[in-house]
Amino acid sequence: MKQFDYIKADSAEAAVNATGEGVHFIAGGTNLLDLMKLQIETPDTLIDISRLDLGGIADTSAGGLLIGALVTNSDLAQDSRVRGRYPVLARALLSGASPQLRNKATTGGNLLQRTRCYYFYDTARACNKRDPGSGCAAQGGFNRIMAVLGTSEECIAAHPSDMAVAMRALDATIITLLPGGDRRRIAIGDLYQLPGDTPEIENSLQPGELITHIELPPAPAGEQLYRKVRDRASYAFALVSVAGIVAVEDRIITSAALAFGGLGPMPWRDAAVEAVLIGKAPSIALFETAANVLLADARGYGSNDFKIPLARRTLVAALRDLTTSDLVEDAA
């Protein structure tokens, strides 16, 4: 590991104002330290933000929750308000990583974790995200875990977070502090960027900008579910996951929020999929139509071709479970 300076921040303001080229924040470190050991990240200075006063969870006046960026994944999953009002988030959190990692990983860090593309972590192989312009070894290589939606000629990596998928379905807002003291509110859908021809740029944060809180709106109406398909029962990233929130009144779907993990370079959400469902009676045929819309532009790269039919089956099964008591029999 390359040598680096270490600064313990006393305040969020001091942390953001100490940033500059070669300076990184560190909190739980569950992803960053691995990247540093492999010399994929080589900061000159680490600013330790882990002791800042950003660890609480509070009710908002609007009826939502304000989550400090340093709340651990374990504490967030166990919070009674999260379990009761946002079960999709609690279930997504508990499906991620291992208990030891969840005890260290923070909410802000989880949002910004890097892809688990094998070639990104192998410095002997070409990777446009790690070394822009060098190529992409995953295309034509072993790409079982890569994305099938939102990819580019430069990069086909998938976003690894479960938590962020649930937060995308819940319309979370990311609150940040900028050097100089200004704050920003960023809709979670605007936090992430598609790879395009700059896959090394993964989010819309500015240099030195620090995530301080995540705000959830009031709990949505309807049933919530997080369904994750993976290679083993624990400590595995999603091949496909669905965070679903669906409300049905008088046997008609009145609202739907669906976000997907494992399929795209960001927690994936497609308003057209939800629009297909709203105002209709739940049925397997309708769910198949929604899957057609979701996957219309999906592209496999060989080893990950299976994700396209898997995503279809996972979405249909999730919607069936969310609407079981109102499901309309399809005509024979």
Ligand code: SF4
């Ligand atoms: Fe790198 Fe992206 Fe290609 Fe993986 S998919 S090797 S992260 S450019």
